[in-house]
Structures are given as structure tokens and as C-alpha cells.
Amino acid sequence: MHALPEELTLLRDLARGFANDVVRPLAPQIEREHRVPRELLAQMAEAGLTAVAVPTEYGGAGLGETGLCVVMEELTQACFASAVTFGAHASIGTMSVLVGGSPEQKQHWLPKMANGEVLGCYALSEANAGSDPAAMTTKAVRVDGGWRIDGEKVWITSGDMADLVTVFAVTDPSAGARGVTAFLVPKGTPGLSVGKREEKMGQRGSSTVVLAFDNCVVPDALRLGAVGEGFKIAMATLDRGRLALGANCLGCAKEAQRLSVDWAKTRVAFGKPIAEHQMIAAMLADSATDIYAMEAMVYRTASMCDAHVPYSRESAMTKLFCSEALDRVVDRAVQIHGGMGYSAEYKIEQLYRDARVTRIYEGTSEIQRLVIARDVLKKGL
Numbered sequence: 001m002h003a004l005p006e007e008l009t010l011l012r013d014l015a016r017g018f019a020n021d022v023v024r025p026l027a028p029q030i031e032r033e034h035r036v037p038r039e040l041l042a043q044m045a046e047a048g049l050t051a052v053a054v055p056t057e058y059g060g061a062g063l064g065e066t067g068l069c070v071v072m073e074e075l076t077q078a079c080f081a082s083a084v085t086f087g088a089h090a091s092i093g094t095m096s097v098l099v100g101g102s103p104e105q106k107q108h109w110l111p112k113m114a115n116g117e118v119l120g121c122y123a124l125s126e127a128n129a130g131s132d133p134a135a136m137t138t139k140a141v142r143v144d145g146g147w148r149i150d151g152e153k154v155w156i157t158s159g160d161m162a163d164l165v166t167v168f169a170v171t172d173p174s175a176g177a178r179g180v181t182a183f184l185v186p187k188g189t190p191g192l193s194v195g196k197r198e199e200k201m202g203q204r205g206s207s208t209v210v211l212a213f214d215n216c217v218v219p220d221a222l223r224l225g226a227v228g229e230g231f232k233i234a235m236a237t238l239d240r241g242r243l244a245l246g247a248n249c250l251g252c253a254k255e256a257q258r259l260s261v262d263w264a265k266t267r268v269a270f271g272k273p274i275a276e277h278q279m280i281a282a283m284l285a286d287s288a289t290d291i292y293a294m295e296a297m298v299y300r301t302a303s304m305c306d307a308h309v310p311y312s313r314e315s316a317m318t319k320l321f322c323s324e325a326l327d328r329v330v331d332r333a334v335q336i337h338g339g340m341g342y343s344a345e346y347k348i349e350q351l352y353r354d355a356r357v358t359r360i361y362e363g364t365s366e367i368q369r370l371v372i373a374r375d376v377l378k379k380g381l
């Protein structure tokens with residue numbers, strides 16, 4: 001593990017203790033029942049974890065994106081679904097308010113999001129607008145006293161658990177991405193309803209649902225940012241989300257590697273532990289190298305974010321590299337475990353399934369490459 005400043009070392013120890021003592025024992029039940037209990041989020045909040053990245057002036061711990069990555073890395077090692085549920089709130093749910101909110105909105109919502117009283121989620125994707133969110137059709141029109149939102153968002157992580165939805169809608173159909181505006185929609189607002197829940201390959205405890213907006217009216221005070229600024233807010237939030245997702249990948253990779261090292265030292269074939277067969281040792285070396293690179297990218301990019309220097313390209317690179325490196329690490333982990341890597345009896349099988357979606361959500365690998373290439377072609381190296 002790389003050296004962290006003292007306050008982040010303390011945070012890591014706190015998050016690690018929480019992950020091992022509270023989350024890890026629950027993980028089998030979460031996988032079996034396909035449900036992260038809301039009480040677990042309350043416990044995370046009580047431990048101070050939901051406050052980590054919220055600035056101190058809004059009731060948070062002010063430990064920035066670096067702090068959030070530290071927590072994500074630790075939680076994911078114990079249970080990917082729990083970490084994703086945490087991230088839907090503490091990363092993209094809360095960060096959209098931090099990135100786009102007015103001083104009044106931040107003052108109102110962020111302390112409640114930091115202490116876990118209000119859980120957030122982020123609703124951008126639609127059935128026909130995933131990689132290309134500017135093609136969204138959910139619309140918001142001005143009405144007396146506010147805005148009426150109509151449309152359907154899909155694949156919304158924790159959409160059924162959230163108290164506050166950050167939703168993006170078209171307010172000017174002729175303006176493309178510049179015609180999108182962001183809104184905050186509190187749970188219980190008439191016209192907001194939760195639809196189908198997805199049955200997924202992995203991360204089964206994390207809920208993924210459809211959110212429908214039907215004649216859903218919110219006051220103008222719940223508009224997030226200026227009219228037409230929604231796409232910018234969506235992308236700036238994703239810069240943070242992709243980075244935190246890199247930390248998820250890092251945590252999952254470490255867990256897979258730890259299990260693989262233990263297995264390789266104890267499983268015997270041809271009269272000696274398989275770790276002593278060079279082809280197995282080479283796999284462990286390649287995964288260790290991938291993990292080192294992931295860690296370097298996550299924490300370097302997090303420090304850029306916290307230093308307020310542009311980091312969109314680096315965030316896309318981190319997400320791309322970490323999700324693809326994780327796939328390599330879990331694939332090797334299955335191979336090292338042989339038949340037992342394919343058995344549901346062992347955690348490796350679940351890690352393999354949990355990992356796969358990281359190359360898809362918060363922008364696919366192909367979209368990250370487009371983002372990176374566009375920036376390289378514009379700005380050079």
C-alpha cells in the first residue's frame with residue numbers, strides 16, 4: 001500500500017475496520033437475498049463514511065475525493081454490492097449536488113447527505129440514451145411554480161432506496177447537450193415512481209431500477225444549476241464517479257489477489273504448492289503489477305481532483321485502465337483456483353461476475369477511449 005498522509009491513514013483504518021467487522025459478515029446474506037439493507041447505509045453514516053468527501057462547511061469531513069477512494073477501496077474488498085450502494089449515494093448522488101448546487105442548495109442538502117439522513121442517486125441513462133446521453137427524451141417544461149418532468153430513466157443504482165434523485169431532462173430540444181437541465185426530485189414527489197428492478201449477472205445486492213417521471217412537478221428552487229447546464233453537471237459528476245469506480249476496481253482486484261495468493265500457497269499439484277509452478281507465479285506477478293498500476297492511477301488522479309486541476313482525461317484513463325485490469329486480475333484468479341474458481345462455493349466466482357460491469361457502467365470502455373482520444377487530439381500529450 002502506498003504512503004498516505006496521517007488523516008487518510010486513520011480513515012483507511014476506520015474504513016477497513018468497518019468493512020471487516022460489519023460489511024464482510026453480511027456479504028453472503030447480501031448476495032443470497034439480492035439486497036443491501038438500508039440499515040447498513042445508516043451504519044456507514046454513523047461511522048462517518050458518508051461524510052468523507054463532503055466539505056467541512058457543509059457538515060462533512062473534507063477529506064475529498066482521495067478520502068472517498070480510500071473508503072471505496074476498503075468497502076469493495078468486503079462486498080462489491082455494498083460499496084456500489086455506498087457510491088451511488090456518496091459518490092455520484094452527493095457529488096452532483098456538490099458540483100451543481102447553489103450555495104443555498106448545498107447548505108440545505110449536503111449536511112443531510114453527509115450524515116446519511118438523505119440518500120442520493122443519479123439518474124441520467126435512458127433505454128435509448130446510454131452511451132449517448134444527449135439523446136435523452138425525458139423532458140422538463142416550465143409550468144406555474146416550477147417544472148413538469150416526464151420520461152423514464154433506466155439502470156438507476158439505488159433508485160428505490162434514494163431520498164433524493166438527481167435527474168437530467170431536456171429543457172430545450174433544439175439545443176442538444178446544451179438543452180439539458182438538472183433537477184433534484186425528492187422521494188414522495190407525486191409523479192415519481194420506481195419501476196422494474198433488474199436481475200443482474202453480478203453485484204446482485206445493489207438494486208438497479210427504472211425510475212418513471214409522469215407529470216412530476218418540482219419547484220424552480222429544485223433546479224440544479226442554470227437552465228441548459230445539466231449536461232455539464234452530469235459530466236463533471238461522472239469525472240468524480242469514474243475515479244471512485246477505479247477505487248472499486250482496485251479493492252476488488254486486491255481481494256481476488258489475496259485469495260489467489262492464499263490458494264496458490266496451499267493447493268498442491270505435482271507434489272508441490274501450485275505457487276511453485278512458474279506459470280502460476282507469473283500470473284500472480286502480472287496481477288500484482290496491474291494492482292500497483294491501478295493504485296498509482298487512482299490516487300494520482302484523486303490528488304488532481306482535490307487540487308482542483310483539470311482531470312477529466314485522467315479520470316477516464318483511470319476508469320478504463322482499472323476496469324480492464326480488474327478483468328485480467330479476476331480472470332487469472334479463476335484460473336489459479338482451477339475448478340474451485342468456477343464453483344459458487346468460493347468467492348472468486350462471485351468476484352468474476354461482480355467485476356464484469358465495471359467496463360460498462362459510468363461509460364463503457366469504448367466511451368472512455370473516445371473521451372481520452374478527443375482530449376489527446378485537442379491538447380496533445
Ligand SMILES: Cc1cc2nc3c(=O)[nH]c(=O)nc-3n(C[C@H](O)[C@H](O)[C@H](O)COP(=O)(O)OP(=O)(O)OC[C@H]3O[C@@H](n4cnc5c(N)ncnc54)[C@H](O)[C@@H]3O)c2cc1C
Binds near residue numbers: 088155156208370
Ligand atoms: C449495473 C448498472 C448500474 C448502472 N447505474 C446507473 C446509474 O446509477 N445511473 C445512470 O444514469 N446510469 C446507470 N447505468 C447505465 C450505464 O451507465 C449504461 O448502461 C452505460 O453508459 C452504457 O449504455 P447502454 O447500456 O445504453 O449501452 P449502449 O449505449 O447501447 O452501448 C452498447 C455498445 O455500443 C458501444 N458504443 C456505443 N456508442 C459507441 C461509439 N460511439 N463508439 C464505439 N462504441 C460505441 C458501447 O461501448 C457498448 O459496447 C448503470 C448500468 C448498469 C449495467
